[in-house]
Amino acid sequence: MTSALRKPAPGTHPNLLHPAYASTVARAPTQSLLALPQGPGELSGPRFDASVLYKSHDDLTRQCAGEPLGERIILSGRVLDDNGDPMPNTLLEVWQCNSAGRYHHHRDQHDAPLDPNFTGNGRVLTDAEGRYTITTIKPGAYPWRNHPNAWRPAHIHFSLFGTSMLQRLITQMYFPGDPLLGYDPIFNSVPSEKARERSIARFDWNLTKPEWALGYEFNFVLRGSEATPAN
Amino acid sequence: MSEINTPSQTVGPFFHYGLKWEPGEHLFPDAKTPGRRIVLTGTITDGQGAPVPDAFLELWQPDGSGRFGAPVPGSCAGWGRVFTDNDGRYTANTVLPGALGKQAPHILVVLFARGLLRQLITRVYFDGEAANAGDAVLASTGARAATLLARPEGAERYV
Ligand SMILES: [Fe+2]
Numbered sequence: 001m002t003s004a005l006r007k008p009a010p011g012t013h014p015n016l017l018h019p020a021y022a023s024t025v026a027r028a029p030t031q032s033l034l035a036l037p038q039g040p041g042e043l044s045g046p047r048f049d050a051s052v053l054y055k056s057h058d059d060l061t062r063q064c065a066g067e068p069l070g071e072r073i074i075l076s077g078r079v080l081d082d083n084g085d086p087m088p089n090t091l092l093e094v095w096q097c098n099s100a101g102r103y104h105h106h107r108d109q110h111d112a113p114l115d116p117n118f119t120g121n122g123r124v125l126t127d128a129e130g131r132y133t134i135t136t137i138k139p140g141a142y143p144w145r146n147h148p149n150a151w152r153p154a155h156i157h158f159s160l161f162g163t164s165m166l167q168r169l170i171t172q173m174y175f176p177g178d179p180l181l182g183y184d185p186i187f188n189s190v191p192s193e194k195a196r197e198r199s200i201a202r203f204d205w206n207l208t209k210p211e212w213a214l215g216y217e218f219n220f221v222l223r224g225s226e227a228t229p230a231n
Numbered sequence: 232m233s234e235i236n237t238p239s240q241t242v243g244p245f246f247h248y249g250l251k252w253e254p255g256e257h258l259f260p261d262a263k264t265p266g267r268r269i270v271l272t273g274t275i276t277d278g279q280g281a282p283v284p285d286a287f288l289e290l291w292q293p294d295g296s297g298r299f300g301a302p303v304p305g306s307c308a309g310w311g312r313v314f315t316d317n318d319g320r321y322t323a324n325t326v327l328p329g330a331l332g333k334q335a336p337h338i339l340v341v342l343f344a345r346g347l348l349r350q351l352i353t354r355v356y357f358d359g360e361a362a363n364a365g366d367a368v369l370a371s372t373g374a375r376a377a378t379l380l381a382r383p384e385g386a387e388r389y390v
Contacts, residue, residue, distance in 0.1 A: 006233060008236040009233075009235060009236070012235060012236045012238055013236075013238050013239045013348070013349050014238065014239065014240070014348035014349060015348070016347065016348060016349065016351075018348060021241075021346070021348065023241075023345060023346030024346055024347075024348060026277045026278055026279050026281065026346065027277045027278060027283065027344060027345075027346035027347055028278055028346075028347075029278055029351065030278040030279075031375070033351075034371070034372055034375070036352060036353075036354065036368060037367070037368065039331065039334060040293075040299065040331050041291055041292065041293070041299070041331070041337070041339040041354075042339060042352075044291075044299050044300075045291060045310070046291065046300060046306070046307035046308075046309070046310035047300070047303055047305060047306050047307065048305070048307055049305035051305065080234065082233040082234045082235075082236055083233060083234070084234055093249060093250055094249065095245070095246065095248065095249020095250070096249075097245075103245040103248075104248060105244075105245040105247065105248055107244060107245065107285075108244075108245055119248065120248075120249070121248055121249040157240075157242070157243060157246065157249060159242075159249075159250060165289075165291050165339055165341060165352070166352075168289070168341060168350065169237060169239060170239060170240065170241075170242050170343055170350065171237055171238060171239055171240045172240040172241075172243075186240060186241060186348070187240075189240075189348050190238040190240075192235070192238075194235050195235055195236070195237075195238045196238065198235055198236070198237050198238060199237060199238055199240065220237045221234045221235060221236050221237050222236065222237070223236060224233065224234075
């Protein structure tokens, strides 16, 4: 169990009711939220180890018989808490659509081809310094029926555990310079511009491998302990 | 000076294959876990009362003796993940959690869904538990406390 966690700065997380994202209108709670204390259940959580990883869990280009179509990318970064301390041994789950913008999911009706060599899910544990690396292909943009001519910017979905249930985070990572970002109600549901910038990866020459793949850096910041660490 | 947190975003509609987990609906696969075996089941509805077929819950609780999984990697006993079906229903297999000090037995529940831009966190308590009367959270929620109670249905099912 960790000590009490700091409240994120105002504007960091979206409001539950964000009418530009139409589904929130029915699904946002109709009653006000009540605060729960940070008890022993809230401040603890499951801890996963390598037994939950599977073959090619961190390389989404090698999970099928052949190589997927698309632009190969290496995505790497660290998971930190908001005190700047690394979070080792924390589980990340990853999922995304293929390079044509289609998910390997029975409910995805987008008229774009499935790629027989791409499923689009992975898992990775951070190392002792909180670092993770995955290899994948750049996902495509895809249309959705939120409003006329609505398109999601290219994004990768991430789920992170941290060490307690109150650090649990599900988010989406975007790519720098994507012209669709300005039009996307989900990306723009985050009130703070600085927080929105947090969800955009940074192109990184140092991660780029010659003749192989472009590199992007993306760091995650989870809630940290309120007590200022002595240093 | 603290860093800006990574913002939450909706889990979207197509999470099932990315988040599949076995045995997600069994919180304590070890048959020797202390506690009375129960099935917790229910329906997720939206703010207008319609069932939500594309949601999932994560549950976290101590075993029947009030002990949480040890805080070391590899101990995820007491954690589970269950997806709603086409009618918005979920089912989890677990044990009745032990009390935590003055807190009545409860399960921490985190809800994710398409259309939810961030998760919702709540607790599930158990109707008929004597310790409910002294629980500070149930007391503070007033008339809405009843929405936190799972009701027994037969010997081992709670709804
Ligand atoms: Fe998506």
